Amino acid sequence: MKKILIIAGVFFAFLITSFALQSAGVVAYPNLWTLHVNFAGHPIRVVDALVVSIIASISIMIVLLVFMLFNRTKLERREKLKQKLLVIFQGSILSYLQSWSDHEHYYNEIKSLLISKFRKQLLIDQICDISLNAKGDTSANLKKLFFDLELHKITYRKLHSGHWHKKIQAFKELYALNITDKNQVIYKYINSKNDILRMEAQIALVDLAKETDANPFEFLTNLHHPFSLWEQITLHQIMVQRELNVPDFGQWLFHKNHTVQMFCLRMIREYKQINNQARIKFLTFNEHPAVRKLAYEVIGDLGLKNVMAEVKYNYKDEPQDVKLEMLKSMTKSPDSSLLNFLHNIVDTEQDADLLIEAVKAIHSMEGGDEFLKDMMSKEYKNYNIIIKHVLDHRIN
Amino acid sequence: MLFLVSFIFFFTCTLLICYLALGIFSTSALRRYTYKNSFVNYNEIATSPLAPNISLVVPAYNEEKSIIHSVKNFLGLYYSNYEVIIVNDGSTDNTLQLLKNEFSLEKTNYFFDYKIPCEKIKGVWKSTKPEYKKLIVVDKVNGKCKADASNAGLNIAKNQFILNMDADGIIERDSLSKLIKPFLEEKKHKVIAAGGVIRILNSCKIENGVIKEINLPKKFFPRMQVLEYTRAFLLGRMAWSELDGLLLISGAMGMFDRKTMIAAGGYDASCLGEDMEAVVRMRRYMAEKGERYVVTYIPDPLCWTEAPSSLKDLKTQRVRWAKGLVDVLKKHSVMFFNPKYRNLGMLGYPFWLIFEWLAPTTAFIGMIYTVFLAVTGAINWPFFALLSGFIYSFSIFLSTWSVLFEELTFHKYRNKMDVLKLVLTSFVEPFLYVCIAWFSVKGNVEYFMGKNSWGKLKRGM
Numbered sequence: 001m002k003k004i005l006i007i008a009g010v011f012f013a014f015l016i017t018s019f020a021l022q023s024a025g026v027v028a029y030p031n032l033w034t035l036h037v038n039f040a041g042h043p044i045r046v047v048d049a050l051v052v053s054i055i056a057s058i059s060i061m062i063v064l065l066v067f068m069l070f071n072r073t074k075l076e077r078r079e080k081l082k083q084k085l086l087v088i089f090q091g092s093i094l095s096y097l098q099s100w101s102d103h104e105h106y107y108n109e110i111k112s113l114l115i116s117k118f119r120k121q122l123l124i125d126q127i128c129d130i131s132l133n134a135k136g137d138t139s140a141n142l143k144k145l146f147f148d149l150e151l152h153k154i155t156y157r158k159l160h161s162g163h164w165h166k167k168i169q170a171f172k173e174l175y176a177l178n179i180t181d182k183n184q185v186i187y188k189y190i191n192s193k194n195d196i197l198r199m200e201a202q203i204a205l206v207d208l209a210k211e212t213d214a215n216p217f218e219f220l221t222n223l224h225h226p227f228s229l230w231e232q233i234t235l236h237q238i239m240v241q242r243e244l245n246v247p248d249f250g251q252w253l254f255h256k257n258h259t260v261q262m263f264c265l266r267m268i269r270e271y272k273q274i275n276n277q278a279r280i281k282f283l284t285f286n287e288h289p290a291v292r293k294l295a296y297e298v299i300g301d302l303g304l305k306n307v308m309a310e311v312k313y314n315y316k317d318e319p320q321d322v323k324l325e326m327l328k329s330m331t332k333s334p335d336s337s338l339l340n341f342l343h344n345i346v347d348t349e350q351d352a353d354l355l356i357e358a359v360k361a362i363h364s365m366e367g368g369d370e371f372l373k374d375m376m377s378k379e380y381k382n383y384n385i386i387i388k389h390v391l392d393h394r395i396n
Numbered sequence: 397m398l399f400l401v402s403f404i405f406f407f408t409c410t411l412l413i414c415y416l417a418l419g420i421f422s423t424s425a426l427r428r429y430t431y432k433n434s435f436v437n438y439n440e441i442a443t444s445p446l447a448p449n450i451s452l453v454v455p456a457y458n459e460e461k462s463i464i465h466s467v468k469n470f471l472g473l474y475y476s477n478y479e480v481i482i483v484n485d486g487s488t489d490n491t492l493q494l495l496k497n498e499f500s501l502e503k504t505n506y507f508f509d510y511k512i513p514c515e516k517i518k519g520v521w522k523s524t525k526p527e528y529k530k531l532i533v534v535d536k537v538n539g540k541c542k543a544d545a546s547n548a549g550l551n552i553a554k555n556q557f558i559l560n561m562d563a564d565g566i567i568e569r570d571s572l573s574k575l576i577k578p579f580l581e582e583k584k585h586k587v588i589a590a591g592g593v594i595r596i597l598n599s600c601k602i603e604n605g606v607i608k609e610i611n612l613p614k615k616f617f618p619r620m621q622v623l624e625y626t627r628a629f630l631l632g633r634m635a636w637s638e639l640d641g642l643l644l645i646s647g648a649m650g651m652f653d654r655k656t657m658i659a660a661g662g663y664d665a666s667c668l669g670e671d672m673e674a675v676v677r678m679r680r681y682m683a684e685k686g687e688r689y690v691v692t693y694i695p696d697p698l699c700w701t702e703a704p705s706s707l708k709d710l711k712t713q714r715v716r717w718a719k720g721l722v723d724v725l726k727k728h729s730v731m732f733f734n735p736k737y738r739n740l741g742m743l744g745y746p747f748w749l750i751f752e753w754l755a756p757t758t759a760f761i762g763m764i765y766t767v768f769l770a771v772t773g774a775i776n777w778p779f780f781a782l783l784s785g786f787i788y789s790f791s792i793f794l795s796t797w798s799v800l801f802e803e804l805t806f807h808k809y810r811n812k813m814d815v816l817k818l819v820l821t822s823f824v825e826p827f828l829y830v831c832i833a834w835f836s837v838k839g840n841v842e843y844f845m846g847k848n849s850w851g852k853l854k855r856g857m
Contacts, residue, residue, distance in 0.1 A: 047779075050786045057789035061796045065819055068803050072812050165431040172435075195583070196432050230580035233447065237440040266446060321655070352509035353554070389507035394522045 082122060088113065089126045097141055111149060124151050128176035143177050152179070159185055164197045171204040178211045190219045199231045206238055215247050220260050227259035232266060250276035258288045265291070269298045277304055284311045293322045300329025308333065312341055320351060327357035334365040346375070346383065359383070359390045404762045405783065411751050412790050419797055421635035429634075429695055430805055438573040441580070442475050448556050448579070450478040450572055451654070453549030455542050456563040457485040464498050466563050469605030471530060475572035479530050481552055482563070485545035486515075486538025495533050499523045506552070512662035514547040515539040542647065543663035543670035550662050553654060561649040562701060566597060566607055571698040575651040578692040585688040588656045588678050591645030592698035593629040595808065596622045598705060607700060612814040617710055620825050621703040623818060627798040630695055630805075637693035641744025643679075643724075645691070647671030649699040656682065656689075667727065668848060669720020676728050676740075683737045697806055711835050718756070718839025719848060725749055756836035763830060788826050795822030 089110070096106035114120050124146075131142045146152060159170035159182060167189070174182055186208075189201035202219060209216030216239075220227075239246065249264035250273060261283065268276050281304075283295040292314075299307050308330055315326055327345070330338055338361070345358040362368045362375075372391075375383045389395060441447050452470055456463055463482075470480045484492045495501060506520030514536070521533040536548050546560055557579060561567065568574075571592065578590045598618035601609035613619045636642040647670065657674070660681035667673040675691060682689040704710040725748065732749065734741040769775035799818050802808070809815060842848070 047782065050782050054782075054785050054789045057786075057793040061789070061793045064793075064796045064800050065816075068800055068815055068819075069812065071803065072807075072815065165434070168435055195581070196435065200435060226583040228581045228583060229446065229448075230441070230577060233444045233580065234437075234440055236446060237444060270445070352507060356507060385505070386507050388505035392505045394502060394504050394524070395506060 078118075085113070085119060085122055086126060089123055090130075093126065093130060093142075093145070096145060097138055107145070107148060110145070114149065120151060120154060123149070124154065124173055127151070128173055131176050131178075139178065143179070146177055155179075156182070164194050167197060168200040171200050175204045175207040178208065180208050180211050183208060187219065190222065191224050195225075195228070198225060199228075199234065202231060203234060203238060206235055206244065207242060210242055210244055216244050217247055217249075217252075220252050220255065220263075223255075223257055223260055225257075227257065227263055232263045235263075236267065236270065246271050248275075249273060250279050253279045253283060258286070258291050261286070261291055262294050265294045265298050269301050272302065274302055274304070277302075277307065280304070281307050281311065284314060289319055289322055292318070293325045296322065296325040296329045300325075300332035303333040305333045305335045309335055309337055312338060315341075315345075320354070324353055324357055327354065327361050330361040331357065331364045334361070334368075336365045336367055339365060339368070339371055343371070343375070346386075352386075355386050356389060359386050360396070363390050404758060404765075407755075407758055408783075408787060411755055412787075414747065414751060415631070415794055418635040419631050419794065421638050422631050422801070425634050425638040426630065426695055426801060426805060433696075436577070438570050438577075441573045441576065442570065444476075447475070447477050448576065449554075450475070450557045450559055450576060450651070451549075451553035451555040452478060452480045452559045452561065453483065453546055453553060454481065454561055454563050455483045455485055455545030455549065456487065456491055457538070457542075457545070458487045458489045458491060459563045460487070460489040460491050460494055462564050463491050464494055465602070465605035466566070467495070467499070467531065467605075469566055471528065472569065472606070473567065473572055474569045475576075477555075478572060479532060479553075479555065481532045481534060481549045483534045483536060483545040483549045483552075485536060485542075485548075492533070492535055496521065499528045499531055499533075500525050501531075501533055508551050511551055511658050512547040514544050514551065514665070517548055517551070520552060539665060541665050541670065543665040543667065543674075546670070547662045547665065550654065550658060556654055557651055558654045558657060559649065559651045560647070561699065562647065564702060565594075565648050566602065566605060566700040567649065568696075568698050568700075569606075571649075574694060574696050574698060578690075578694065579651070579653070585690045586656075586682070587653065587692055588682060588689050589645055589650060589652045589675055589691045590694065591633070591642075591650045591692075592694050592696055594625060594646050594648045595697045595700045596625060596703045597700040598703055600700065610808050610810070612809055612811075612817055613703070613705075615705050616821075616824070617707065618703040618705050619817070619821050620828060621710075623795050623798070623821050623825055625703075626802050626818075627795060630801040631794065631798045633693050634695050636744060637691070639743060640690065640739040641747070642691045642693055643676055643740070643744050643748055644672040645675050645693070648701045650675075652678070664727075667720070667723050668716060668843075669724045672720060673724045673727065676724055676731075679740055680728065680731065680737065683740070695805060697808055707831065711831075711838075714832060714835035715839040715842065718836040719843040721748070721753055722840055722843050723848075725753055753840075756833040757840065759829065760833040760837045763833065791826045792822050795819070795825065 092106055092110045092113070096103060096110065099106060110123070114123060127142055127146055131139060134142055155170050155173045158166040159174070161167060161170075171186060173179075174186070183205065186201050186204050189197050190205070192198045192201065205219055206216040209218075238244070246267075249267040249271070252260050252264045253268075253276060255261055255264070265280065265283065267273075268280065280295055280298055280302075284292055284299070284307075286292050286295065296311075299311075308326070312326070315323060318326065327342075330342065342358050342362050346355060346362075349355055349358065359372065362371055365371075372383075372387050376387055454466070454470065459466070467480065467482060482495065484495070500523050501521040502524055503519045504522050508517070508520075516537045518535045518537065521535065523529065523531050532552065534548055534552050536545065539545055539548075549560070550558060557576065559572065559575065575590050575592055579587045581587075596613055596618050597607075598613035598615065599611040600607050601611070613622060633642060633644070650671065652674075656678055660674075660678045662674070663670045664673050664677070679689070679691060704713050725745075728745070731737045731741040731745045733746060737745070766775065766780065796819055799815060799822075803815060809818070
């Protein structure tokens with residue numbers, strides 16, 4: 001605050017001094033009317049600059065307004081045309097797919113409609129949409145139609161475009177139509193600096209793997225960039241929707257990129273790959289707290305009881321959120337050999353969240369309720385309020 | 397005298413150039429966002445089992461008119477893992493009773509820590525009906541400010557992310573997916589907060605807490621604020637987010653990393669601009685710890701709120717904003733041109749100090765001075781007209797630019813006439829700046845005289 005007051009003080013002192021000096025006639029400031037500003041060696045009158053600015057502002061404003069109104073009309077018209085063309089394209093494509101003998105006729109009909117870039121792109125979108133849910137012959141015929149109409153040239157052009165969003169459009173078209181010829185080009189973008197491009201390249205490769213025997217997550221091996229949770233969620237959803245072959249994610253559990261390790265932990269949990277138990281246990285010693293926390297979470301979710309009994313000694317050195325996850329794991333996979341350990345935590349911890357989780361863990365174990373009753377009867381620490389919270393079925 | 401004129405003139409020119417620069421940054425950020433967003437499928441996050449848990453914290457004080465519809469709106473959001481915490485801040489009306497009756501609430505044995513100090517929490521209530529299991533109602537002693545109620549909510553919340561919002565705001569169904577996305581995209585920099593665009597609800601048709609029809613406000617003051625909000629959110633905040641100098645996430649709706657917020661001390665109950673103060677303090681906390689972080693901003697319209705519809709209400713709001721701004725700037729003055737705080741200290745803070753705080757005062761002095769010159773006959777009328785024309789045309793240009801952004805991105809106002817009306821409003825809006833500047837000066841005067849009450853706003857809902 002002092003700094004601001006000093007600056008404000010200096011500013012106002014300067015203002016008053018200048019004002020006084022000018023009033024006394026000691027200093028004369030130039031008239032703004034005649035003031036010239038030096039611009040690239042040319043003196044420009046302030047007044048001229050103001051007039052130009054006014055004209056420019058009003059002109060741009062009018063241009064923007066006209067553009068907005070025309071753009072609105074254009075978009076409305078385009079939307080109408082789009083709806084009309086979609087019905088026509090849809091009908092023609094379906095007729096093409098259903099006719100065994102008269103392919104040529106419908107092919108020519110569709111081709112005659114392709115008189116502009118807009119229409120070609122609309123047809124590509126339509127073919128892609130149908131192809132996403134198509135299988136067998138239908139899928140092959142759609143692909144044939146796409147190539148016969150030479151629409152693939154548009155897609156390939158976009159793939160090599162300088163604009164990242166066009167490249168992504170191409171990825172989407174390639175995987176919608178199961179075109180694997182350009183996988184090597186897509187693979188180049190796995191470590192792109194552009195995070196959106198990188199993610200879409202991953203999606204494309206995972207999706208296209210369904211057409212080949214390749215491991216859909218092979219790209220993980222060479223992934224250097226952080227693998228965000230957003231990317232992980234998206235890829236997981238694709239795996240679920242496309243019913244892809246699930247690889248053993250244990251193979252990347254010791255990847256040098258800890259975000260890849262986290263993805264694998266999540267997938268091991270989702271696909272219950274319990275065979276990786278020893279590796280998961282090893283990750284509870286990982287240098288990244290986020291990895292350790294997730295490893296404990298997975299241990300709990302997979303019900304790996306004996307692991308918790310072995311790693312409970314790490315508890316005291318862990319940060320609060322990792323401790324919390326350890327306790328949650330103990331609740332999810334109860335092991336009564338941990339009762340005394342948990343009792344000790346309730347006695348020593350101060351944090352409400354840790355206390356609640358420790359009591360929950362006790363409650364989940366065999367003989368836990370008796371243990372809690374015994375704790376409630378002890379006078380030296382009031383456990384009642386925490387135990388009541390845990391036993392209240394409306395809260396949990 | 398010419399010195400004063402020169403100062404006001406060059407100050408204005410610098411301000412307008414800054415706005416122009418912000419507009420350019422904003423254009424680039426919006427363009428990138430629009431392209432990026434066109435490839436996003438928000439259904440994936442909303443339904444994914446990997447999606448993180450979110451706690452909505454909603455302070456409510458005397459909200460009996462709207463609370464039931466609001467809670468239904470919050471409970472109907474399209475996201476799988478979230479809870480809604482309504483904090484009844486000692487309401488003197490029937491807010492709590494209405495909630496109890498409508499959602500069949502029962503008092504529970506909820507155990508929690510006062511991790512952040514707040515007034516006494518009298519009880520935590522939950523519904524007996526399974527369909528409302530996401531709802532938690534906290535009843536507390538009135539803390540005389542929203543910050544205290546928000547802190548109570550923070551103490552009760554258990555999830556990793558907090559969405560703090562106003563009880564009278566209407567939230568879009570996919571808001572949670574959109575706001576959580578920046579946190580999920582986190583790479584090398586920790587995302588500590590994210591904000592979205594707030595829109596004006598006046599004249600919109602609402603049914604059961606859901607917006608059925610979006611309309612441009614019929615009254616002038618709310619319509620003027622539509623323009624103001626569009627400019628502030630799409631031109632200003634978007635650019636500041638790009639420049640890593642964002643100081644404010646609107647109190648009407650913002651998502652925060654709970655752990656960082658608690659570590660930074662939660663909301664400051666003694667501050668009048670608690671929403672801005674919380675963001676600045678979180679940023680200071682991270683910078684002082686030497687951790688890499690970002691505060692992000694997304695241009696999607698996510699929350700709709702009612703704007704003051706009379707000059708009196710507008711005055712109450714703006715006086716409060718002015719007090720809040722000066723309070724925050726004063727509390728965090730150490731950041732002023734301090735390289736330790738990176739762009740926030742070198743760009744964001746100085747801009748808010750010089751242009752957001754000082755500009756209305758400078759403008760007001762300029763106006764008074766103009767009147768003085770006019771009365772004494774010393775005014776140079778042609779130059780005055782030229783200067784006024786310059787400022788007027790530039791402000792209309794900026795407003796039209798922001799309306800264009802809205803048109804090219806989200807175009808929420810479907811009627812073509814609405815766009816035209818909005819642009820026409822920008823022709824009248826500059827004349828109201830006299831009042832806005834006066835409210836700001838009044839807020840500053842009251843603040844320095846120690847009159848720091850919140851003031852009451854009348855809601856039409």
